[in-house]
Amino acid sequence: MIVKPASLLFGAVVLLMSYRAAGQNEDLLKGVVDTTPKKEKVYNAFKSSRVIMSQSMEMLQPGVLDFRVLHRFGNVNSGAGEFFGLDHASIRLGLDYGLSNALSIGVGRSSYKKEIDGFIKYRPVQQSTGPGATPFSLLGVVGTTIQTGLYSATAPHQFTSRLAYYGQLILGRKFTERLTLQLSPTLLHRNYVETQADPNDLFATGFGGRIKLSKRVSLNVDYYAVFNQNSARNVHNPLSIGFDIETGGHVFQLHFTNAIGMNERVFLTETTNDWGRGDIQFGFNISRAFQLKKRKG
Amino acid sequence: MMFRKKFVLFFGFVLFVTVAGAQDRYFTKTGKINFTSKAPMEDIEGKNKTVTAVLDTKSGALQFSVQMKSFEFEKALMQQHFNENYVESDKYPDAVFKGVIANNAAVNYAKEGTYTVNVKGKLTLHNVTKDVDVPGTIKVNGGKIEASSAFNVLLSDFRISIPSAVKEKVSNSIRITVETKLDPLKG
Numbered sequence: 001m002i003v004k005p006a007s008l009l010f011g012a013v014v015l016l017m018s019y020r021a022a023g024q025n026e027d028l029l030k031g032v033v034d035t036t037p038k039k040e041k042v043y044n045a046f047k048s049s050r051v052i053m054s055q056s057m058e059m060l061q062p063g064v065l066d067f068r069v070l071h072r073f074g075n076v077n078s079g080a081g082e083f084f085g086l087d088h089a090s091i092r093l094g095l096d097y098g099l100s101n102a103l104s105i106g107v108g109r110s111s112y113k114k115e116i117d118g119f120i121k122y123r124p125v126q127q128s129t130g131p132g133a134t135p136f137s138l139l140g141v142v143g144t145t146i147q148t149g150l151y152s153a154t155a156p157h158q159f160t161s162r163l164a165y166y167g168q169l170i171l172g173r174k175f176t177e178r179l180t181l182q183l184s185p186t187l188l189h190r191n192y193v194e195t196q197a198d199p200n201d202l203f204a205t206g207f208g209g210r211i212k213l214s215k216r217v218s219l220n221v222d223y224y225a226v227f228n229q230n231s232a233r234n235v236h237n238p239l240s241i242g243f244d245i246e247t248g249g250h251v252f253q254l255h256f257t258n259a260i261g262m263n264e265r266v267f268l269t270e271t272t273n274d275w276g277r278g279d280i281q282f283g284f285n286i287s288r289a290f291q292l293k294k295r296k297g
Numbered sequence: 298m299m300f301r302k303k304f305v306l307f308f309g310f311v312l313f314v315t316v317a318g319a320q321d322r323y324f325t326k327t328g329k330i331n332f333t334s335k336a337p338m339e340d341i342e343g344k345n346k347t348v349t350a351v352l353d354t355k356s357g358a359l360q361f362s363v364q365m366k367s368f369e370f371e372k373a374l375m376q377q378h379f380n381e382n383y384v385e386s387d388k389y390p391d392a393v394f395k396g397v398i399a400n401n402a403a404v405n406y407a408k409e410g411t412y413t414v415n416v417k418g419k420l421t422l423h424n425v426t427k428d429v430d431v432p433g434t435i436k437v438n439g440g441k442i443e444a445s446s447a448f449n450v451l452l453s454d455f456r457i458s459i460p461s462a463v464k465e466k467v468s469n470s471i472r473i474t475v476e477t478k479l480d481p482l483k484g
Contacts, residue, residue, distance in 0.1 A: 028351035028360045029393075032324050032482070040366075044381045061373030098373075177387060215382045216460065246382075247462040249374060291372040 042127040045137070045174040048251045048287045049096060049104065049121075051208035052222040052240040053259055053267055057137045057172030057182050059123050060098030063293025068094040068108070070262045072283040075273065085281055092262035097292075102126070110262050117263040119143030127174060139170040145265040154194060161192035164265040168206075178212040186224070188268050195230070203227045204268055216246045220253070226268055238271040240283075253285035321355040323442050323479035330363055332473045339466040341375055343368035350477045352444060357401025359416060359444070361394040361475075383457050384423055392422040396429070404435050411436045416446065425455045433475075442479040447472065 046056040049066065060066055074088030082088065094108030102123040109116050125138035147162040155161050166189070172182030184206035193200055204226040212218040222240040229235050242255020258275050261267035273279035328348030334341040349362045365386035370376040380386040396418015398404065404412045412435045420429045433446035452459065452469050459467045 026358075028322065028353060028358055029349060029362050032326070032351050033349045033362045034326075044377060061377075064373050246378075247460075248378070248466055289374050291374070295369065295371055295373065 037130045039128050039130040039132055042129060042137075042174050045127070045172060045180045046210055046220075047218060047244040047246050048253065048285075050253070050285065050287075051182070051206075051210070052220050052242055052253055052255050052285070053238065053257065053262065054184060054206050054208055054222050054224075054264075055119075055121060055139070055141050055168065055170060056208065057123075057127075057139055057170050057174075057180070059101065059121065059139075060096055060104045060289075062098050062100050063291060063295065064098045065290045065292050066096040066098075066106075067288045067290065068092075068096065069286045069288075070094070070108075070110075070283070071285070072257065072260060072262065072281050075279050075281055076256070077278040077280075090260060090262070108263065110266070112260060112262070112266060113147050114149040115145055115147050115263060115266070117143060117145040117265075127172075136171055136173040139172070141168040141170065142166070143264060145263050155192055164188060164190045166264045166268075168264070170206075172208075179209070181207075181209040183207060186264070186268070188265060190265070190269070197232055198230045199228050202229070202268060210244065213243075218244045220244055220255070224268060229269075234272065235269065236271050236274050238267045239275055242283075249289055251285075251287040253287070255283055255285075256280045257283055322351060322353050322482035324351045324482045325349070325477050325479050328361070328475070328477035330361075330473065330475050332368075332471050334468040334471050336468045337465045341370070341467065343370055343375075343379060345369070348475075348477065350444070350479065351482065352442060352479055354401075354404075354406045354442070357398035357404075359394075359396050359398055359418070361392075363392040363394075365390055365392060383452075389422075389424050392420070394418055394420045394429070398433075398435070404437075406437055406442065409437050409439070420450070422450075423455045423457055427454050440481070444475070444477045444479060446475040449473070 046058040048056065049058050049060055050056055070092040072090045074082055074085035076085050078085050090112050092108050092110040094106055096104055096106035098104050104121045105119070107116070107118045119141055121139060121141045123137060123139045125134055127137040128134050143166050145164045151157050166186060168184050168186040170182055170184045172180065174180045186204045186206060188202040188204070190200055204224045206224045208222045210218045210220045220242055224238050226237055236258060238257065238259035240255050240257035240259060242253055245252045245254065258273035258280050259267040259271045260273065260281065261270055326349050327346060328350045330345045330348045332343050345363060345368045347364060347367045350360065352359050365384050366380060368379060370379065396416050399415045399417050404414060414433050414435050415430070416433050417430045419426050431446050431448040433444060436443040449470050449472055452471060459469060
C-alpha cells in the first residue's frame with residue numbers, strides 16, 4: 001500500500017485537532033482527586049437527641065446547649081368540658097449540653113411530683129460507612145431522678161427514698177436516609193417502692209424508630225416493653241407516636257402518648273393510661289439549640 | 298525513505314505535544330471556597346479548605362472538585378442542615394466545575410503579573426448542571442499560579458429550596474469566593 005505524503009499530512013492535522021479538542025473536554029481531575037473510599041461517620045439518625053420520650057442514638061454536637069420544653073396535656077377523651085385535655089398540662093424543662101461528639105449531660109425538672117432528673121449520655125461506638133465501617137451505634141445512658149415534693153404518708157422520711165436510678169444501652173442503626181431503628185435495654189432501680197409486690201429493679205426494653213416523610217418532617221414511634229411490672233398496679237407499657245418537625249433552630253415533636261411522665265422513672269412505672277381505651281394525651285417537645293462554643297474554621 | 302521519515306516526525310511531534318501538555322498543568326488539593334448567605338436575620342458562612350483544582354495553561358481548561366461535607370460552619374446545626382436539607386451531601390457528595398478561561402491567550406504564564414480573566418463552563422451542584430460565566434484573576438508569581446474568583450449563584454437555579462419558615466435566615470442568592478494557589482503537576 002502506498003500512502004501519499006499529502007494524505008498523511010491531512011491525517012496528522014485531523015489527529016492533532018482531535019487531540020486539542022480532547023484537551024479541553026478531558027477530565028483534568030482524574031488522578032488528582034482522591035477517589036479512594038473513606039470511613040465516614042453517620043450523622044442525623046434522628047432530628048433530635050430524643051425519639052419522643054426516650055434518648056435517641058443521636059448526640060448533641062460539642063458546644064451545643066439544647067433547651068428542651070416538654071409539655072403533656074390531659075386525656076384527649078376527657079370531653080369537651082375539659083377542652084379534650086388541653087385544660088391540664090404537665091411540663092418538664094430541661095437543659096442538655098454536648099461536651100464532645102460522644103458525651104452529653106443534661107438536667108431537667110418536671111412539674112409532676114416536682115421531680116428533678118439528670119443524666120450522662122456516652123457514645124463509645126458511632127455508626128460509619130466506608131472501609132472498616134461499623135454498621136450500628138452503641139450508646140450508654142445513666143441517670144438519676146429525685147422527687148422534691150412533700151413526703152407521702154407512707155414513704156420513709158429519708159432522702160434516699162426519693163431517689164431512683166436508671167441505666168440504658170442504646171443499639172441503633174440508621175438504615176437509610178429515611179429509616180432509623182433502635183433498641184434500648186433498660187434497668188431502673190427505685191430505692192423505695194410502696195409494696196412488697198413492687199419490684200425495686202425494673203427491666204424493660206425500648207423500641208424506637210423514625211421514618212422521614214420529607215427533609216424536615218419525620219414520623220416517630222417510641223415504645224417500652226416493661227418485663228416485671230407489678231400486675232396489680234394496672235400500669236401499661238408507654239407508647240408515643242408523633243411527628244418531628246424541624247424549622248431551622250427548633251425541632252418540634254408533636255405526638256400522642258399514654259405516658260404522663262417525662263423522665264424514665266415516671267414513664268416506666270406510672271403510665272396508668274391505656275391506648276386501648278383511648279386514654280391518650282396530646283403532647284409536644286420543643287428543642288431549641290444554642291451554639292455556646294464557637295467551632296473551629 | 299520519505300514516508301518513514303515523515304511518519305516518525307509526526308509521532309515525535311504528537312509525543313512532544315503530549316509531554317508538553319502534562320507540564321502545562323497546575324493543581325492544588327487545598328484550595329479554598331467560601332460561601333456567604335446574607336439574610337435579614339442571619340448571616341451564614343461555609344468554609345471549605347480542601348478543594349481540588351486543576352488548570353491546563355495551554356488550553357486554559359480549569360476544573361474544580363468540591364467535597365460538600367468538608368464545608369465548615371460556625372454553628373453545628375448550620376452544618377447539619379446544610380448537608381441534610383439543602384445540598385443533600387449523602388446523595389450528591391461533590392460539586393464539580395469544568396470550564397475554560399475564555400481569554401486564555403491574554404495570560405502570559407511565563408511572566409509574573411496579574412491578569413483579569415473570564416471563565417466559562419458548567420457548574421454541577423445538587424445534581425443540577427448550569428452554565429456559568431464568571432470573572433476571575435490569574436496571578437503568576439514565582440512559578441506558582443494563583444487563581445481566584447468571586448461570583449453569585451441562586452440556590453433556586455440548583456433546585457435547592459428554602460422553606461418559608463427560614464426565608465428571613467437563608468438567602469436565595471449566595472456569594473461564592475474561590476482562592477487557589479496552584480503548583481506544577483508532575484507526571
